Amino acid sequence: MDWSVQQIAKLAGTTSRTLRHYDEIGLLKPSRTGDNGYRYYGHAALVRLQRILLLRELGLGLPAIAEVLDHESDAEKALGRHLEWLRQEQDRLARQIDSVRRTLEAVKGGGEIMAEKMFDGFDHTRYQEEVEDRWGKDAYAKGDAWWRGMGAEEKDAWKQRSRQLGSDWIAAAQSGAAADSDEAQQLARRQVEWLRAIPGTPAAAHAAGSNGDIRGYVTGLGEMYVADPRFSANYGGESGAAFVRDALRIYAERHFQSGR
Amino acid sequence: MDWSVQQIAKLAGTTSRTLRHYDEIGLLKPSRTGDNGYRYYGHAALVRLQRILLLRELGLGLPAIAEVLDHESDAEKALGRHLEWLRQEQDRLARQIDSVRRTLEAVKGGGEIMAEKMFDGFDHTRYQEEVEDRWGKDAYAKGDAWWRGMGAEEKDAWKQRSRQLGSDWIAAAQSGAAADSDEAQQLARRQVEWLRAIPGTPAAAHAAGSNGDIRGYVTGLGEMYVADPRFSANYGGESGAAFVRDALRIYAERHFQSGR
DNA sequence: CTAAAGGTTAACGTTGCGTCAAGGTCAAGA
DNA sequence: TCTTGACCTTGACGCAACGTTAACCTTTAG
Known part of the structure; x- marks a missing residue:
């Protein structure tokens, strides 16, 4: 009951290239490899893949994901740190938006781009x-x-x-x-x-x-x-x-x- | 009254590498090049550099910056589009934060990472x-x-x-x-x-x-x-x-x- | 038997520089 | 004059996470 790359890719909602990438960096190895070099994934691999994708959607980097999955215990700390980082990003974005807004208004009004002296x-x-x-x-x-x-x-x-x-x-x-x-x-x-x-x-x-x-x-x-x-x-x-x-x-x- | 790379870099608050990069991609050419190959920047270049850096801090990409600076008229549209993009990013981030928070809570409570079915x-x-x-x-x-x-x-x-x-x-x-x-x-x-x-x-x-x-x-x-x-x-x-x-x-x- | 579908590895492209690496240039002190 | 040391140059790799050809096998359906 194993799946090929394409199959598991569709099941999990990703692409075969991604799977090869994960294999390359050691994040997700195929459960089995055929004599022809084909990759085959079993149930356990699928579960791991889905966890990977979930964490990825949360914005974690692949190394961080590997760490979380391999040392199950770190999950809480890793997520906490990540949340902190996300909030900082949010702050940065908010400030940037504010700056752009003001600049845009300045441009609309005055004309010259660098009017702010x-x-x-x-x-x-x-x-x-x-x-x-x-x-x-x-x-x-x-x-x-x-x-x-x-x-x-x-x-x-x-x-x-x-x-x-x-x-x-x-x-x-x-x-x-x-x-x-x-x-x-x-x-x-x-x-x-x-x-x-x-x-x-x-x-x-x-x-x-x-x-x-x-x-x-x-x-x-x-x-x-x-x-x-x-x-x-x-x-x-x-x-x-x-x-x-x-x-x-x-x-x-x-x-x-x-x-x- | 021209400046060397290091000098203009310090004046504008960036690095010499960045200046060479901008030269390479044609975003900012030196005003003058010495026989020894040294780059020298004059007043106009400094002004342009400062505009570049300002727009960069607003989050625009280098190609977009080039466009804005070269067709002065597009500035308003470019900034408007950029603002829109920033807001979408902000939305995405907010949702991501929400997801991470919920996942984190789930992990704290239940334990298993993928409890949500x-x-x-x-x-x-x-x-x-x-x-x-x-x-x-x-x-x-x-x-x-x-x-x-x-x-x-x-x-x-x-x-x-x-x-x-x-x-x-x-x-x-x-x-x-x-x-x-x-x-x-x-x-x-x-x-x-x-x-x-x-x-x-x-x-x-x-x-x-x-x-x-x-x-x-x-x-x-x-x-x-x-x-x-x-x-x-x-x-x-x-x-x-x-x-x-x-x-x-x-x-x-x-x-x-x-x-x- | 053949063509389509799907598999493989290899390698470049993307964004904006940081960071060596190897080697010229220039002003100043011994 | 020779030697530092500071500053300049042109490459070229590295990073994040794959997308995208390219060139070439294997399996499957007709």
Whole structure:
């Protein structure tokens, strides 16, 4: 009472190629092999195959499935871990959808694809990797959660504040003020306060009494601004960006201990 | 004022390998290539790279990104399609999570991985492909939505009804009744009514007055039962499954026009 | 006897790079 | 000047899970 590849494939709802693949990687061996090389599957193989397919539909990888089936006891833990992973994926997707929606709206409205600029409410998608690299994995997560948790009015207010700060920087830069001038240092102070309002940043931690490397953070941020041509483009070319950077560096040197 | 691979990679928050990849597939060519073969990137390239990375974070594929960037006008449509796709993915994930959760609970409670059998509330994951193949893509979707939309009590009731039907079939098969006996035909009627309660099936459409191929559907379902050893195992071996199949076929022949 | 149906192994294609491997180039110190 | 060491280059394999030819036997039905 054995079945051929095609037969068992149809019974279980899969393809013969899949069965050969599973044979190849050792996940499911045929119960018997004919002299002609044909694969034959018996009852036990079918049951195992169905379990494999069930677990696969749940999204588990083949190695994970093998583990579950071979050490029956691990099933619970494996499924638990998998569930956790699925939930993270779900979160990621939700954020992505949100981003796409906003981008789509921006495109519909403005036109240009990359209309969102640096100060337009802290473009947190753009600097994700950089932020994570330099100031820890969860800094971005916190900032992101904070932003997503705001209502539309709050977001508008924040954007307004950001834009105001940005245009003041531009005005100062174009007026030819020096980076260590009072005007520039006042702007630097506002910028730092602005940063402090964003949870997850070292600036926020510093405001709360903790002592991260706020000096390095502020200085580094200035360098990021100069390095980013979108920023320079909006703030009067490289000279404008350099002005912001210098002002921030000087402010940081004057007001913060040298790191950690 | 050009940048080397490493430099531009850091500026944009990616790696040199990625840049070489993009060069290879023609997504982003260097602005200039040195006599030594070195790649150098200018301002325009950096802007394009940043757009690429932004779109990538939104989850678009590289070919799609190329299309968006090269035919600026398509951006809106491309993003719209992408959003749609993301939402479907989200749906899929949600269903998967639900399945994993239920399976996990079943494992915690009962133990055996594949405790869910055929009639245990219509195992809709198991026959997905088959159902889609034979009776259209959205039949499964409708049935699935219906099932997921039920409350726990409703589900329990449904399971109860299903189990009752199943055990009645078993009893009839084991009593040695003929497939065309009154008893068997009564069971067939109940089975068809049971099927009618599941939205998306041809049986449901038929109940609503539409005329899909309900005869083929009912008959085919019977064949599926026989082909499935899990079914036969639970219903008294192949003879029991054959009994069900025959009874259904006879019932279908007697009560439904021959298809479409 | 022949053709159709079904079986076999072998090997490339898919997605987006990470990761060696082997070897030029360039700026700077001994 | 020679030697590091850092950075550059072009291949080419690896990953996940099969789909899809390709080229070639075996079994089965007519």
